[in-house]
Amino acid sequence: MLNIENLHCQVETQDGEEKPILKGLSLDVPAGEVHAIMGPNGSGKSTLSYVLTGRDGYEVTGGSMTFEGEDLSELEPEERAALGLYLSFQYPVEIPGVPTITFLKEALNAQRTARGEDEVSAPEFMKLIREKAKQLGVSMDMLKRPVNVGFSGGEKKRMEILQALVLEPKFMILDETDSGLDIDALKTVSDGVNALRAPERGMLVITHYQRLLDHITPDVVHIMANGKIVKSGGPELAKELEAEGYDKYLGEAA
């Protein structure tokens, strides 16, 4: 479903210099599977999530990335979203003045229009969002507030998952979804993610720690260091990392 082949990517730093971050990363995530990417800070995990979704300043300098056979590198972020790529942000962005409910309706209908589908009517949308909000324990009151404004870290992550439940993407990238969550919030968010597991949907779970993977059991775990995948294995690899740390992989990648 998602195929990344020898991907090289550079990022423009604040002083205007180009810094290579991904250095020949290869990864295949078939439909129906959940893959985890674990790695130390600075290994390029977040860069991978941004280059896949098309953020400005993240330039592909080599290799390829395709989604269901379609080359992603030339597509605008909104075009990738309409194909079904969804990023749950590590730091969800606050948008003052735009109510969450308005934002989500705009997003859903923009995606549907881009795919040549009919827009969802206001009553249909309300029914949909009520049902999904209930599933995650989000009040309608929260949905009327501006996107992420004044929400706690846990509430923001819960809203990210709620947005995914409404938009029903084909592929989800979860970037450090566990950061800033207490144990109850972690459970709610993980339940939401598990509800989205489906034979036709792929997921990439990016995390620094193993604890999220206690709740969302991956099919495959990849270890990333210095801009590439250095080892892949089953869920037991995550436990091994938790016990032994990243040090030995840092040596291998250098």
Next chain:
Amino acid sequence: MTATLTHTPAELALIDALDGATGWQAQLREATRRDGLPTRRHELWKWSDLRRAANDVTAPGRMTVTGLETPVTDGAHIELGVTASTGASAADASLVIPAGASVTLVERYSAEAAALGNWHLAITLEENARLDRIIIAPDEAAGVFISSAEITLAQGAHLHQRSLDFGGRLSRIETHVTHPGEGALVDLGGVYLLDSDRHADTTTVVHHTGPGGVTQQLVKGAAAAKGHGVFQGKFIVDRAAQQTDARMTHRAMMLDDRAEIDAKPELEIYADDVQCAHGNALGALDETALFYMRQRGIPAPRARALLIESFLAEPLDAIADETLREDLKAQLRTRLEALS
């Protein structure tokens, strides 16, 4: 004073158009005869060069004002349409809001190509009167329109003003308020949104003359490439105006590196027991928010419009009349969608 002043065609046209005028229009004629049109050399016009903006004006024109016949009584809704034809023109009017009355005044301006329109309004609010003044200056790429108002409040009077300006070759909304304190309240708000080659100038002076006055001002703006926004705000607080509480905020967004926004917030305070503050902030569109919205599937132009709208709409949210509030917000939305 300068005997050597050579009038431009626009100045001659304005003097000609005001031949035989009395009152404010006669003052305008004499000022133009004496000093010409203001240029960058005049402190109050340093970012809005009127002489240059009017350099395509060559003949007298006509200013048409509709709606002045509406009686100014409690509950009145007065709609003034002020239109400047091609050429130099001026008009003025005065209104008295009777004691205790509540009145809504809507002014809609327009200026044709190569127009130099000068509109002046003198307004007196008697004791405990309330005026909601709404100004709509639509997108007129080719015309110059200058609005000025002298507003005097009595004790307990409330003035709520909101302006929406899409700019012109040069558009200026100038408001001078005399604020007696003593339970009177002044609330000035404005929004400007400027496409390329549009110029909008919001200039206000609030003169606090008596104790305990409250003034609040929030002006927000955004300018695209080659748009030029100007904000000049001044609060004067006399020695007699102790315990004045006056706050001024101007916030603007540069939508392109080639936009220009100039701001001059000023406080001139002669009393020692007051609370006065001014804030001025210029920024750019939040690129992180833009990416977030696009990642959710909202196309870039729509995401940009939503972000700018949510930034600009705040002063308009306080318009008391719901129909007017929605009208202005809809105009803002329409203009945003067409923004280049």
